[in-house]
Amino acid sequence: MVRWAEAAELPGLVAVELAADELFEQAGIVFPPGTTMIEDVDDPGSVLVEGEPPAGFALIGRADGNVHLDQLAVHPGSMRQGIGGRLLAAVLDHARAVGAPAVTLTTCRDVPWNAPWYARHGFSVLPGSAWGPQLRALVEHERELGLEVVPRVVMSRATEST
Numbered sequence: 001m002v003r004w005a006e007a008a009e010l011p012g013l014v015a016v017e018l019a020a021d022e023l024f025e026q027a028g029i030v031f032p033p034g035t036t037m038i039e040d041v042d043d044p045g046s047v048l049v050e051g052e053p054p055a056g057f058a059l060i061g062r063a064d065g066n067v068h069l070d071q072l073a074v075h076p077g078s079m080r081q082g083i084g085g086r087l088l089a090a091v092l093d094h095a096r097a098v099g100a101p102a103v104t105l106t107t108c109r110d111v112p113w114n115a116p117w118y119a120r121h122g123f124s125v126l127p128g129s130a131w132g133p134q135l136r137a138l139v140e141h142e143r144e145l146g147l148e149v150v151p152r153v154v155m156s157r158a159t160e161s162t
Helices: 007-026 083-097 115-120 133-145
Strands: 002-004 047-050 056-063 066-074 102-108 152-158
Touching: 002 083, 007 047, 007 056, 007 066, 047 083, 056 083, 056 133, 066 083, 066 133, 083 102, 102 115, 102 133, 115 152, 133 152
Parallel strands: 066 102
Antiparallel strands: 002 047, 047 056, 056 066, 102 152
């Protein structure tokens, strides 16, 4: 069951993120030190989780009036059980509830569990000409952190029901 995180659960989510990042390392992708996102979160109202204790989380924010999915991570020991899909559905439900026209995200273009996975869930690549100023700043910040070790894309999905 997907729910909002509790403050006491936030420190434990670092282990989920680090374990998920090990999958990238197995694929030859190593992100720079200090780029763990969940460590800096102090607002449980920006994190959706599933499991007791949480086996996965979705960290969300806002960019240009849209809900922005900053990070979706599932512990490898709990993968292939639908957790990521349920978390993503909850993010879309939240975006609808707050009146956001879309959900945006940045992800690795060619990693199978990144852009291709989001495409299977209705997301499409958003060209740079469609980025608002906050999304553009977010992408630039990710570049400055060194996250662009492989080709990355911005993706978007409208929240209206189809």
